[in-house]
Amino acid sequence: MARPRRSHHIPIATVTRLPLYQRVLTEVLRAGQTTISSEELAVLAGVNAAKVRKDLSHLGTFGTRGTGYDPGYLVSQIDHCLGVDRDWPLAVVGVGNLGRALVNSEGFSTRGFRVAALFDVDPEVVGQVVGGMVVRHLDALDRWGTPEDLDASQAGGDPDLPGPARLEIGVIATPAEAAQDVADRLVAAGVGAILDFAPRGLRGPSDIVVRYVDLSMELQVMSFFQSRRHAAWEDRPVPVPVPVPVLGAAGQAGSSGAA
Amino acid sequence: MARPRRSHHIPIATVTRLPLYQRVLTEVLRAGQTTISSEELAVLAGVNAAKVRKDLSHLGTFGTRGTGYDPGYLVSQIDHCLGVDRDWPLAVVGVGNLGRALVNSEGFSTRGFRVAALFDVDPEVVGQVVGGMVVRHLDALDRWGTPEDLDASQAGGDPDLPGPARLEIGVIATPAEAAQDVADRLVAAGVGAILDFAPRGLRGPSDIVVRYVDLSMELQVMSFFQSRRHAAWEDRPVPVPVPVPVLGAAGQAGSSGAA
DNA sequence: CTGTGTGAACTCGTTCACAGCA
């Protein structure tokens, strides 16, 4: 038991659920619970118990038969698998409302992501301190890590921040028109993964990993479901008075859940 | 040809790609292009041509063999399928950075979503005008549409706003602690679909459709890919100089694309 | 001859059911 698995291929579908388990496990852990069954974890995460077991079995054999899993150990193993136990210096480009929301979000802080740099082009915004970080001009991204950059390095309020490290992940929170230019600069700066909030597909080297989050897409999917709801309503003889079960996510690959 | 299909069951995977096609088609249409092949649409959307054809065939037979599709007609058909041609009054709860970003986002306006109401509990925020809408106190949500609500109705700067209509879709952009309470109130107000940005699963009637968008989840998935990138690097004999192809999305169900 | 529309093959993910260990 408790044997981590040598990098067996982990399905993407599983990966997208791991952060969800983390969230649940962290809560369970805070409640002082010392063991958890796949069934319990499943209910809390709003998925099926078999799925939980299969997902976890892809990382290794962490459970104790007849008992369940140790939440603490599970958390550390999932963290390791996701690489969240390492430090991935993050750059956020575009410090408008969305950028600020991201930097200040619970997710950024609670899951150990460290914002290493903020960039914008608006003179109003450049120089502002957001989340304890000075916003730099986008041009500074091009000379990130080079000697000329030293002047701006220690401008942040936090003295224990390390100097400019190689940026690993870039987050694009700019208007759509700027996205491609920003992506090019991020790639040039050595970023290997990009999370893009701008509704625009990106071109670039094929070894760069990109994920898109498009708010209006999500809304349009909601619109679809709402349409069907209304259509279904016309058929129903009685508008059934509802029970109070759990809300699973509507046709989503990763995110879902119920607590 | 051009025969819409009577509500055949449409796969969720297809639905999540339709907004992506819309985005591409709208650009193509703006460029004055009068016809588009599945191949071209596929490249622009960053997916496979067969997938495009299969997806579209689920809505009906809109193409002309030997020629391609009419972008304008396609847009209108997809809009209809998604229900975006109807009006779904939207409520956004939580007008912090994220809420503001959402309300002002291109997606909300360009895809025809109309924000019918904004709610918050912060006295600093209540009464502010955001995106041409007055922010109401959350308590006003409980009496939405009832006679007592009339006083606040015409407070917005925009005189051609219709009166309080039944809210159809709710967007939760509050801190996690508030999410469940807000969800309960939204459901009580008659909302049928909820888009939840708070990292917390929701309980409620099973006929309410919920989709979750969790920023930190996305980041953790990025972290996973970045880990594997680094791991792969150690094996590679040569850090290959990269070509410049298109960036597909990394293991995503819906969102993806390249323009 | 070009490009759609679609059955059929295939791949990936989910669920089942139970063997095996604590």
Added chain:
DNA sequence: TGCTGTGAACGAGTTCACACAG
């Protein structure tokens, strides 16, 4: 006995390849 771990069955979604319409 109880719950994990997993092969095997199933189902959803993707890709292939080709018949057929313009």
